[in-house]
Amino acid sequence: MYKYQPVIGLEIHVELKTKSKMFCQDSADYFGKKPNTHVCPVCLGLPGALPVPNKKAIEWTILIGQALNCSINKVSKFDRKHYFYPDLPKGYQISQYDEPIASNGWLKFQISNFKFQIKEKKFRIHRVHLEEDTGKLIHSGSDTLVDFNRSGVPLVEIVTEPDFDNSDDVKRFLEELHTIIRYLGVSDADMEKGSMRLEPNISLRKISIQDSGFKIQELPNYKVEVKNINSFNFVKRAIEYEIKRQTEILEKGETPAQETRGFDSVKGITYSQRSKEEAHDYRYFPEPDIPPLEFTYKEIEDIKKKLPELPSDKEKRLIKEYRLKAQDAFILTRDLRIADYFEKVTDEFNKLMLVQDKASVDIEKQQSLGQTIANLIVNKRLSTSLDPEEFAKKAITSTVTYIADREKMDKAVSKVIDDFPKAVEDYKAGKTNSIMFLVGQVMKEMKGQVDANTVKKKLIKILK
Amino acid sequence: MDILKASISKLRQLIKDNKISSEEIVAQISERINKENPKLNALLTVVEKPEVNENMKDKPLYGIAFTLKDTYVTKGIRTTAGSRLLENYIPQYDATVYKKLKEAGAVLIGKTNCDAWGHGSSTENSDFGVTKNPWNQDYVAGGSSGGSAAAVASHLSPFSIGEDTGGSIRQPASFCSVVGLKVSYGLVSRYGSIAYASSLDTVGPITKTVEDCALVLDVIAGNDNQDATTNPAKPSHYSKSINNDIKGFKIGIPKEYFVEGIDKEVAEQVENSIKLFKKMGCEIVDITMPMTRYALSTYYLIATSETSSNLGRYDGIRYGNSRKDFGAEAKRRIMLGTFTLSAGYYDAYYKKATKVRTLIKNDFDQAFKKVDIILAPVSPTPAFKIGEKVNNPLQMYLSDILTIPVNLAGIPALSVPAGFTKYKLPVGVQLIGNRFEEEKLLNIGHKFEQERGELPSID
Structure with missing residues (x-):
């Protein structure tokens, strides 16, 4: 006997809302701005231009790492990641390869299962690193135009371990992460605007269960990435579609292709974008224009002090x-x-x-x-x-004033008990429904200026 | 003619004493350029109307004309890096070094020829023709900053800014009998310098005298918030201390720099220089730099890797020309570098090279515990004939064998004219200093120059 178990990991890109871009002084607030107005020699990759890292962006990446319980690496560096694309003006993206700012973290929260049992689950974070965003291609008729306003905007990449085995957990994780990022105030994490982008990778592991009950797990020898999804629901649907698609392939005795796929939200399906053969050799090497980043214990601790109370802690409190x-x-x-x-x-x-x-x-x-x-x-x-004060006042009039005239209510209750002995008797005899009649009478006495629930409780107490 | 041959310090005095105006200097130089440049091909672009700003009279380089290697971007003035690919490229901004010189009152009059992207040792890799050696036009001026060295030697500009990645300032300075300074990595901003190999590229002056070198360095050195690799420390006042006594200084002679293949006449000039230092009361110390033999291969792994990355932006989408416009040498280096950075080769080549680089640096660190400076030849040979090495890239690479270790170590070195061969070709001597010790290096270089005395100059 055997079954397939999904193995799912996530890559999440978050654009930071720093004032200036990652490596130059241009405003990083590019959304909706006239194309190519937030540009300079650095983010256009002009000959001779040099990147100077944004300290705030580095600090915020450390903060994200800390919020995700990562260890912050005392030494970190930027690397060049090479590939050719018209929206990448230098021919390489400044990113981080083998020495990310943060690594080995986790995120823990409560999840209710299908039986509505609440369970705490923990998912490991592989790494958090900092890089620059690319420009944007705009296809207009037969032309393709490039807007470099987004080029060089700080981008944080969060990579999880492949710890997920179902789409519900993934969705819940992403919602929690989204909330944390917003709490930190480092990004709008607005999926519509593309300031948070989601990439699940999915494969299936075969678990054989022998007669003895002994389980044999096989590691999947392929991985399918679904790129650039901009909603949690789409991620969930893409994962569910992939599990179905891959199961069908595996059932036929074949192996799904290692590839990158896109998600068609209208049809609810994924489609092939790039196969393994077309995969890039990014030729990473340390960015010689930026000295390695070094942090002291104190610097890291000082940043940690800026961590706000995080959503799950606030929830508990x-x-x-x-x-x-x-x-x-x-x-x-x-x-x-x-x-x-x-x-x-x-x-x-x-x-x-x-x-x-x-x-x-x-x-x-x-x-x-x-x-x-x-x-x-x-x-x-x-x-x-x-x-808030206005709200509090209204809250008082809509909840408290009813009870404020407790004496008046007590009088009305006594009066109704006296006036309707039949109903009282019925209630005492077990006709619990008649309590509602009595409540109605009290409400009437008080011209509705009382909370029905409070009256009901009071009556039950008296008539016990 | 006096004006053209004058050093910066002399010109400054003449301007100050109202004996000559900045306009007159520029006019005389322009005339000289019109006459000499068609023969030498030292300048690729001549600035049509050089701007003299009268409000800058109190600035240190007021009215002094200069040229920039064509690897420095100049807003509104064509910048080619010696490559056909950027044949019509008009930059949108100024390199920091240019900005600093302008702010010091210096006047840009032209952009100098170089091997395309700095790839070469003779300017024969320039897509705009070779620069001829002013001392003998059958010979190369050296490279890659050959245009700058030839321009200063033939009085087309009192000084020039070159760029040194593996010897590109020192070797042409030696071939043309001018002074060339390769600065410590991080002393002068690289912002606006079209990158060849980012971890090795340095910006430095080519001048007629060591004192001029110090005067220019006073202006261009220092931290730049647009170059994250610049040293935040305040630079020294270099021209102030050049006359300090150097008696008792220890001069290291590394035996690894005097191996076979060194031209006899070059060796003789170096010997003479050692004698001069002895005469000045310096102590000559034999030292050993065992990692020197690995420098050339280390350099060609790191430099080609970085250049393959830096040139990726010339992808045919921008800058008007296609990738076909890369010359043979650029293509060779792009392919070598792409290979050494590829998955599966990175560890064996690039990463290994960075480790050897550290060992080479250690060699120098050890040496500077014992000596103040190191003395060596600049190039194994004097200038070679045009065309002599074009078909043998490896032979061409070897002409930088004695300058490359300095770039790998990130330390400064000065090329000072020592004399001439019997065929009247200049030979320079290389003085190597410890990191950020340009002050001491220029002091020693200046004293050496004084002791050596006047050398012939181009008429």
Whole structure:
């Protein structure tokens, strides 16, 4: 008996949003700008021009490495990667070959499986290195035009180990990585704009299960790369398509070709782009125009101090500190702005409550204040475009004031119990539905100025 | 004629004393260029209207005309690197060295001929014809900065900026009886220097005297935020200390530089130079540099690898000409370099070469523990005849065998005229200094020049 197990690794490119480009002073903010207006001798690769590395870009790459639990290499260097393409004006890309800035890291987070069981998974990061982006070809009719505005924009490449065996984990990993990059504030990581590009590589490993139960794993002798995908869903679909395609080939007793493929998002299929025979010999060698990078322990530690609280840590803290449901804490922490907003609103809320009637502070015991606010944000009951103080005020009127008149509610409840003995009896006799009738009556008494749930709980408590 | 033969220091004095104006210098030189350049082919481009900026009177090189090797980009002025491929290339920016000289008041009057991309030792690899040796026009001026050396020797410019990757300043300086300085790697910015081999390329002056060399170096040396390989340390004031006493200095004579193949007359001139140093109270110390024999092969692996990478940008898409316009020597070096960087060969060739390079550097480090400078011939022979070596690239490569180790080590070396052979061909002597010790090197070179006395110059 045997089965096939997917072996999936990822290569992710992230454009840094530094002010200037990687090796020159031109603005790196090229998106939507008039072609060839953000250029100079260096990023055009003009004769005699020399690259001078951008310190900020190096610092940010170290920061990304640290966020991904990598070791930061004390000595690193740039290399030249040669290939011929019209968008590469020097005939080589300045990249990093065998001494990347960061290596051997990992990323860990919680994943719920198909049975909705939550499990923590860990994926290893092979390396994080820094390079320059290329220009862009624009095909217009029978002409091909080159725009060098993007040429030389700092680009970080993150390479994982082939630790994935399914497309769901890949998607979740990419979402987590995306969130981390955005937290660090080093890139827009905007897939539409191409500032984050995804390349999964997929192959299948044959696992033979012998009668004794002993498993024999064979390593795949090929690898298929799918290039430049710009959405997490497309990555998922491309992987699923590849698993199906490769399984069919393997079932026939053949081996899938080692190649680079593209993804057609309309048809949902991958297609061959470049075979192994056409693979480049990049002729890497150390970039002689840039001295090796050397960092002291202190420099690396100083950068580490700039690491913000990362999404998974923030998620854990919110659960603990605000007594949030895990699911809501997860949603809130996907966007740093929302997470910060949540904390600001909670803070404002508390401040406002301090000057409120004492009775109103005793809101709802079953639900934390944080959870109340989380609900308002997650369920979009109030807009997060409001000023946090404004939000807090509205939150108070929509949640607290109902309870603020606790006395009034208690009176109404007593009155309804007195007025509707039949319903009370029915409830006590086990007709639990009649509680809803009583709730309705209280609501009516209070002209809707109360939370139904609170009333229901109060009634249950009294009638117990 | 006096004006044309005058050194920079003399011209500065004449200008200061109002005995001559900058315009007059430029006019006289232009006339000389019109007369001599068609014979010598030292200049590829003559600047039509050289600009003298009157507001720069207090600048160190005010009004001094100069030429640049055609490997330095000059905004609006054609720059070819000696190659047909860039025949019509008008750069969009100025090389740092040009910018610094302009800011010092110097006036660019022309761009000098060279072997295409710096690949060569005779300018016979220039796509625009060979530069003839002013001392005998049947002979080469040397290379690759042959145009610069010939221009200074024949008074077409008081000084020139050459470029030295494996001897390209020192060897033509020796062949033409002018002073040439190869600086420490990182002392002078390479920004705007069309790259041959990036880890070896250096920018330096070719002048009539060692003092002039120091005056130019005072202007062009120093850190450049556009060249990450420049030394951040503040450079010395080179011209200030050239007259210091050199008595007691130790001059190292490496036996590996005096092997077979050295021309007898070259050896004689070097012997004479050693005697002069003894006379000046210097101590002569025999030293050994065992890795010297590996320098040539190391150089040709590293230089060709880097040049194959640097020339990749001339892909036929930009610059107007196609890759067919690369000459035979460029193609040869591109192929050699591409091969040595290829997967499966990199470790055996390029990587090995970088390791040997370190050993060669160590040789010099050891030597400079014992001596102040090293004295050696510049080239095994005086200038050779035009056409003599064109069909034998290996023979041509060997003419740089004594200059190449210095580039691999990244240290400075000065080529100073020593004398002439019986057929009236110049011979220079090479003084090699420790890294960033140009101050000492120029001091010793200047004292040597003083002791040697006047040599004949071109009429």
